[in-house]
Amino acid sequence: MASSMSMRSFSMNRQPSFSSRSLMDTGRARSRASVSFAAAIPLSRSASISQDLNGPMSLQLNGVHGNSTNDKEAMQNLNNRLANYLDKVRTLERSNADLEMKIKQLMINRIPKGHDLDSMMAQAHAVEQEVRKRTLENARLMLEIDNAKLAADDFRIKWETELVMCQSVERDCVALKKAKTDHEQIIASLRGDLDSLKEELYFLKKNHEEELEQMKSRIARDEVNVEVDSGVSGPELGTILSDLRSQYEGIVKKNKDQAEMWYRKKLETVQNEVKESNEALRGSQNELIERQRFLQTLEVELESLHKQVSAGLECNLGETGQKYSSEMERLQAKLSQLEDDLSQLRLDMQRTKTDYEQLLRIKQNLEMEIATYRRLLEGEETVKEVPPPPKKEPDVRTRKIVKVVTQTMVNGKVVDESSEVEQIEETKK
Template identity: 40%
Template sequence: MTMYGSGYSALSMSSVSRSAGYRRGTSVHGGAGGSNVRVSYASNGLGSGFDLASALGGGGGGGGDGSSFSISGSEKHTMQNLNDRLATYLEKVRMLEGANTTLERQIREWYDRQTPTVNDYSKYEAIIEDLRKKISVATQDNARLMLQIDNARLAAEDFRIKFENELAVRMSVEADIAGLRRVLDELTMSRSDLEMQVEGLKEELVYLKKNHEEEIAAMRSQVNSSSVNVEVDAKPQVDISATINEIRAQYESITEKNRREMEEWYKVKFDELNSQVASSTETLQVSRTEINDLKRTLQSLQIELQSQQSLKSALEGQLAETESNYNMKLSHLQIRVNTLEEELKNVRADIERQAYDYKVLFDIKTRLEMEIAEYRRLLDGEERILIEEIVDGKVVSRTEDVNTEVIE
């Protein structure tokens, strides 16, 4: 019978030496490395004594020191008792094997239950990819809108410069028109003065004509009243009327000439100014229309840019929230995986420990079955020695035939 404790094993076999009134029993105990070996001899006979080192009292193959005891009485009764105890021990071994099988099944079931299910995140990956594509498209649209805004800003700047230039031209034309109007006013005043002078000359001419007629009438009356013929050798009198008419004609021709020249010059200048004002007004109107269109375009682009920026901010926030949620889920899953790996490590350690215990129990069972077989051979009348030694940590068994020593 074998004992396991603290890395040592002990084997005790009862043997009976055939004699007339006295039988000697010996046993075999083996230690590590094959030292301290004791051999037990066995033979058939009626009265017998047994020296056993057994671990049957503890109900298992744990660790403990073996104890020797001696049983007197009938050899058959003793062997039957020993076989019963061995059968009980084997029953305990079978019970432990069943418990080990049940425990292994429970471990497998627990492992199957605790195996983390792999979640399918493909739909979320598709959503994330779609959001990334939307962000990319929004970024491209934003860049395109920024380019359009820059182009519109440059065009507006060009139109502003053109407007300022046209405004300067318009102001210059208006200044020229104001100057021409002043000249026209001066010419009008000069014309009025000339007309007043003409009227004055006309009145003076009428007055002179009236005086001349009165003088002629007076002279005629004097001539008619006197009969004296006086011949005067004098120069003929100047015809005042002809002179006045000539002067009047000269002034009228000069005035008419000046009037025609002034009207023609004024008409030419007025036409030029009108054409310039019309052209400037048309250009100014076109520029104002283009500026208004550009302002509306710029305003619509700014509104669209703000909406795109809002959409971009919302998408970036949604993406950040999604990534945060996924990172949190991944961290939880990683913690769960680490916990399960630790539990799996503990389960594997328990399985290895139980496998080691099972191996130890199986070795004990094997040796007990060998001892039972040996006891059966003893009961059948065989006489041999069973020696078990532990050599380099391994159990080595051998049997040898022995001679029976009879002591008188």
């Protein structure tokens, strides 16, 4: 510090800074104050203070010009005032630094801790993949069930066809048995006719022999008479009798041959029919036995297939139901946890907003106190103030987690189920 009567000048630039931190913007506003003094002959004094705290704010003081008779006392007075002002500025800087540290620490402590949604999304993606896998497995099981049903329908159709054929064969067997009975009756009737014909032939032979005996006796009697009456020779009568005998024997032989031939033809026809009927009956019986065996085999296979399909479907349905129930419970628990986290995040945001408003009020109070200190230092009564900038509302981001569950129901039963988790972010100012 120097003193001179001719000319004395003193200048000093000081730049204290005041900073503040907001919740949504981490920018830093600088404050600057500059003070310059100049003294000369004639003595003039001027002081200017400018400040920028989160907005343009200026404080301007203009001194009055005057002359002093004692330059030394005036300079001493100015130096004392400058020293006091610098002390107060240092004090305010220290207070500002302490407040900045407190604000930083408070903001660090009050900043809401973000949740690790990536791991949750990874888990949700894994769950979605598992659900898709289970859906594909369920579709495969449904396809196997449909194939089993189609196979069962084919077996049932074959069984019905075989049953119809078996019934047809049984009807044919009944008809063949009836035909056999008819043929047996015909054979019995033919045998009765044969017996009656044999009896008739026996009676005819007997009658023929009796007639022949009678004729012989009559011829013998007539021969005696002829010999007596007409005197006919014996050789002629024997010739006549031989001719008659040969004629009657030819007629009898012819009738006998015709009867035997007719009987043989009828007997051969009946025997052929009976043989054919027996062969057809045996073939039908063998075919019926084979059909019955094949039908029993089909029934056993159908029953075993029904048991396998029923057991497999019940087991798969139970396992699928348990897996879907556990997955739904786990997803519901995760959704509840996410909703709780979202509610906690909203509470933290509300609390942070309240803290921000409190810090903003503290900042405004500090600005007012600093302005008051400066007015007191400079001793000015007229102060031109610029209103503070409008308060900037923080941006509020809202994240919504939407879970869409799709169920496919057939006959009142859930056969397919899928879920999707979507995140929607909204920004409100």
